[in-house]
Amino acid sequence: MIERLVVASKNPDKVAEMEAVLVASGVVGEIVRGLGWPDVEETETTLQGNALLKATAVEMATGLPAVADDTGLEVVALGGAPGVCTARYAGPDATYADNVAKLLRELEGAADRSARFVTAIALARPGLAPIVVEGSIEGLIALERRGEGGFGYDPVFEVEGRTFAEWGAARKNTMSHRARAINAMVEALRRLAG
Numbered sequence: 001m002i003e004r005l006v007v008a009s010k011n012p013d014k015v016a017e018m019e020a021v022l023v024a025s026g027v028v029g030e031i032v033r034g035l036g037w038p039d040v041e042e043t044e045t046t047l048q049g050n051a052l053l054k055a056t057a058v059e060m061a062t063g064l065p066a067v068a069d070d071t072g073l074e075v076v077a078l079g080g081a082p083g084v085c086t087a088r089y090a091g092p093d094a095t096y097a098d099n100v101a102k103l104l105r106e107l108e109g110a111a112d113r114s115a116r117f118v119t120a121i122a123l124a125r126p127g128l129a130p131i132v133v134e135g136s137i138e139g140l141i142a143l144e145r146r147g148e149g150g151f152g153y154d155p156v157f158e159v160e161g162r163t164f165a166e167w168g169a170a171r172k173n174t175m176s177h178r179a180r181a182i183n184a185m186v187e188a189l190r191r192l193a194g
């Protein structure tokens with residue numbers, strides 16, 4: 001069991017999502033909030049590499065075990081793009097709307113609209129080997145935006161006929177790439193303890 005864990009994210013929703021699963025499953029005692037760390041540039045070429053980079057930097061800055069995640073959308077017709085560049089697909093200052101617009105443009109006329117979301121989560125612990133896990137979900141890129149909820153690519157990422165924005169946060173969070181990656185981390189920590 002990890003007594004105290006830092007989640008290397010400035011997004012309170014992400015911290016809460018990790019906390020809910022990791023603490024409830026008994027592999028983590030508590031999530032420590034309110035600590036600072038320097039910004040970490042995502043300079044690696046893979047999701048796993050970037051997650052590990054962030055987790056290690058925050059573990060070194062805080063002296064506590066730290067988890068970090070990195071997510072990418074991999075579109076088959078685009079050869080796996082935007083992948084590691086998902087957040088800045090339409091440029092360094094791109095908004096969610098810019099990224100979605102570019103994706104729909106690039107896929108105009110594409111016969112194959114299949115895609116998957118992948119989340120890598122890394123855990124860095126002082127003096128111990130890091131752990132890196134992944135979670136993913138297969139879907140399709142819709143022809144146009146649908147649904148009011150969610151963020152990012154949610155309005156165009158379709159699973160079983162509905163976009164993530166149409167599913168709503170509660171249902172989405174039981175099946176998403178990030179939820180699956182968090183569950184994979186729980187399993188990895190249980191194996192370690194067992």
Ligand code: IMP
Pocket residue numbers: 069070071072073086087088096099151152153154164176
């Ligand atoms: P991050 O690694 O969580 O910052 O995610 C990278 C980018 O992927 C974000 O800027 C979002 O645009 C997109 N993204 C991540 N998770 C989701 C999701 O659950 N739904 C839609 N878009 C997402």
